[in-house]
Structure formats: C-alpha cells, structure tokens
Amino acid sequence: MNTLEKVSPRSTKTVRSTNPVSAAESSLIxxxxxxxxxxxxxxxxxxxVDLDLYQGEVVALLGSSGSGKSTLMKALTGFAPITSGTVQAGRFDVAHVKNRELRALRSEVGQVFQQFNLVGRLSVLTNVLMGSLHGAGALNRIGTFRSADRQRAYDLLDRVGIAHKALEPARSLSGGQQQRVAIARALMQNPKFILADEPVASLDPRMSETVLHLLTDIARDENIPVLVSLHVLQLALEHSDRIVGLRHGSIVIEGKTKNLTAEDLSPVYDIEQEAEAD
Ligand SMILES: Nc1ncnc2c1ncn2[C@@H]1O[C@H](COP(=O)(O)OP(=O)(O)OP(=O)(O)O)[C@@H](O)[C@H]1O
Ligand SMILES: [Mg+2]
Incomplete structure (x- = not known):
C-alpha cells in the first residue's frame, strides 16, 4: 500500500493556485x-470506492484494462448497477433515481468517449445541436433547431477551434477534430460535470495535448468537475489536478498530482501480471 492512499479524501482535496477550492466547499459528486x-x-x-469530485477540478482516473474505470463512470450515470453504496451526483441520488430523474441526470452530464460517437453523415453543427436535445424546446414546431441554439452551437465550435468545419459531415473530420466536436456537443448540454472515458486513446500525441488542454480550460471556465480516464501516465501527470488510481476495482492511490511521481503510481499497475504476459 502506498502511504498516499492513507490520506483522507477531505485532506487530499485539491488546492490549486489558479482556482482554489475553499475548505467549506462540498463536493458535487x-x-x-x-x-x-x-x-x-x-x-x-x-x-x-470512495471518491469526491469538486467544482473546477480535473481528476485523472488511471488503472489497467479491466480495473473498473468505465464502470465507475457508468455508475455515475446509472448505466452500471449500483449493488451497494451511495452515489450522489449533484441533486441526484443515483442509486435510487427513477426513469424521469435518470433522464434529467443524464441530460446534465457531458460525456466524451474514445470513439467520439458522432453521427458521421450529419453535419458537425447538427451533431453539436444534438447536445441540446436533452433540453426542452430545443426544436421549434416545424422540427428545426431554434436560432439561439444554432448560434450557441457555432459559438461552441468556435471555442473548440473548428467553426470553419460547421457545415461539413462529421465523418470527413480527423479524429482530433471529431473529438473537439464531441466536446462542443457535451458543452451544448450546459453540463454540471464531464465524464471523459479515454478521450485521447485514439489520438496522436499532439492532438491528445490539445484535447486535454481543452478539457482543463472547460473545468476552469465552467467551474465544473471533469473526470477523465487515461492510459498514458505522463498525460495524467501533466493535465490533472488530482489522480485516482484503480486496481481490481479499488482505489489504491489518490493524491494531488503535483505531489505525485510516475514511481508513486506504480501500485496502480499490475506489474507482475504484465510481466507474465510479456
Ligand atoms: N456490461 C457488463 N457486464 C458484465 N461485466 C462487465 C460489463 N462491463 C464491464 N464488465 C466487467 O467489469 C470489469 C471492469 O470493466 P471496465 O470496462 O469498467 O474496465 P476499464 O478499467 O474501463 O477497462 P479498459 O481500460 O479496458 O477500458 C471487467 O472485468 C469487465 O469484463
Ligand atoms: Mg474502459
């Protein structure tokens, strides 16, 4: 066991010089x-698993394949069964939400995935506008998007640096561009928090940096938590405020990123098993 994991969740709360979290602030998740x-x-x-996520912070989730990273994210949105325990996400008691509340919860969570999940034949703009479909009244009576939403979608595409691609089919974009569209779509929901499940696993190193910078800016600007699972340790060390390491379904390390080194994170990975597989 690493000594860092013994620190209580309260005292490991991130304190950043750029965006300090007051001691009195309670967790959103x-x-x-x-x-x-x-x-x-x-x-x-x-x-x-015990975990708190605070406004404005980027938390990197690390762990070998099968350690439970995606399941943890799914449990936050009711896509994985909560067998026991408590999951409070904003105003939602996720273990006990019924259908209508579950839809409301999901409408407030921005999700970003490795495979972008865009509709390839539809325009970039329409893909972003689809993020507003969770909200009431996004479509007017003849089934087109309201002009205020269209303007907002353009603004968000501008923010992620691809407004010039707005009218092109999503499938014609590069992976990095598609992931930025997916982030704009998530922002269209005015999310209370963002779950990004391996958002850079299909991207080259330069584009990975761009996307992670973007997620960090969003956490700061929107003052929302961003939970991002990553496979590249160095990216977690460079782009998060806090790191949580899962191994076999348990948190084996948790700490402020600035206090951690790659060596500290070795308990996260099943070195023996990986060596056997080689
Ligand atoms: N829908 C499901 N039904 C049954 N078992 C599942 C289901 N989804 C995941 N599991 C199991 O739960 C465990 C954790 O899977 P999970 O997808 O959460 O891991 P992960 O850390 O995200 O892995 P990866 O890095 O490969 O994405 C695995 O053993 C997996 O087989
Ligand atoms: Mg996964």
Whole structure:
C-alpha cells in the first residue's frame, strides 16, 4: 500500500493556485462504498470506492484494462448497477433515481468517449445541436433547431477551434477534430460535470495535448468537475489536478498530482501480471 492512499479524501482535496477550492466547499459528486456487480453470479467489479469530485477540478482516473474505470463512470450515470453504496451526483441520488430523474441526470452530464460517437453523415453543427436535445424546446414546431441554439452551437465550435468545419459531415473530420466536436456537443448540454472515458486513446500525441488542454480550460471556465480516464501516465501527470488510481476495482492511490511521481503510481499497475504476459 502506498502511504498516499492513507490520506483522507477531505485532506487530499485539491488546492490549486489558479482556482482554489475553499475548505467549506462540498463536493458535487460524492461516492461512498460503491460496490458494483453486473449480475448476481458475476465477480465484483468495484469494491468499496470512495471518491469526491469538486467544482473546477480535473481528476485523472488511471488503472489497467479491466480495473473498473468505465464502470465507475457508468455508475455515475446509472448505466452500471449500483449493488451497494451511495452515489450522489449533484441533486441526484443515483442509486435510487427513477426513469424521469435518470433522464434529467443524464441530460446534465457531458460525456466524451474514445470513439467520439458522432453521427458521421450529419453535419458537425447538427451533431453539436444534438447536445441540446436533452433540453426542452430545443426544436421549434416545424422540427428545426431554434436560432439561439444554432448560434450557441457555432459559438461552441468556435471555442473548440473548428467553426470553419460547421457545415461539413462529421465523418470527413480527423479524429482530433471529431473529438473537439464531441466536446462542443457535451458543452451544448450546459453540463454540471464531464465524464471523459479515454478521450485521447485514439489520438496522436499532439492532438491528445490539445484535447486535454481543452478539457482543463472547460473545468476552469465552467467551474465544473471533469473526470477523465487515461492510459498514458505522463498525460495524467501533466493535465490533472488530482489522480485516482484503480486496481481490481479499488482505489489504491489518490493524491494531488503535483505531489505525485510516475514511481508513486506504480501500485496502480499490475506489474507482475504484465510481466507474465510479456
Ligand atoms: N456490461 C457488463 N457486464 C458484465 N461485466 C462487465 C460489463 N462491463 C464491464 N464488465 C466487467 O467489469 C470489469 C471492469 O470493466 P471496465 O470496462 O469498467 O474496465 P476499464 O478499467 O474501463 O477497462 P479498459 O481500460 O479496458 O477500458 C471487467 O472485468 C469487465 O469484463
Ligand atoms: Mg474502459
């Protein structure tokens, strides 16, 4: 066990010079003793996870394949069963939400995925506008988007640096451009927080930097938490305020990024297993 993990969640709360979190501020996301098992006869996937996410911070989630990173994100949006424990996401008690509330919860979460999940044949602008479909009244009576939403979609595309591609089909864009469209689409929802599940796994190093910078700017500017899972340790060290390491469904390390080194993070990875596989 690494000594860093013994620090209580309260005292590991990120304190950044650029955007300090006051000691009195409570977490937006509050997870306690989260256990997830996909079915009664399947193994436990998350085994007692405690985690808080605060406004304006970027938290990098690290862990080997199968450690439970995606499951943790899914548990926050009701896509993974909460077998026991508490998951409070803003005003939602996720373990107990019913259909209508679940839709409301999902409408408030910006999600970004490795494979972008755009509709390739539709224009970039329409893809971004689809982020507003969660909100009531995004479409007018004849089924076109309201002009205020169209303007906002353009503004968001401008913010992510690809307004000039607005009318092109999404499939004609490069991976890095598509991921920026996906981020603009997430922002269209006015999200209360963002979950980015390996958002740079399909991108080259330069584009990975761009996308992670963008996510950091969004966390600061919108003052929302961004939880981002990453496979490249160095990117986590360079682009997060806090790092959480999962191993076999448990948090084995948690700390402020500025206090961590690559060596500190080695307990996250199953070195023996990886060596055997070589
Ligand atoms: N829908 C599901 N039904 C049953 N088991 C699942 C389901 N989704 C994930 N699992 C299992 O849960 C465990 C954790 O999977 P998860 O996708 O959360 O890992 P991960 O850390 O995101 O891995 P990766 O880095 O490969 O994306 C794995 O053993 C996986 O097989
Ligand atoms: Mg995953």
């Amino acid at each position: 509050h997870i306690r003793q989260l256990h997830v098992r996909y079915s009664a006869d399947s193994p436990i996937v998350l085994a007692g």
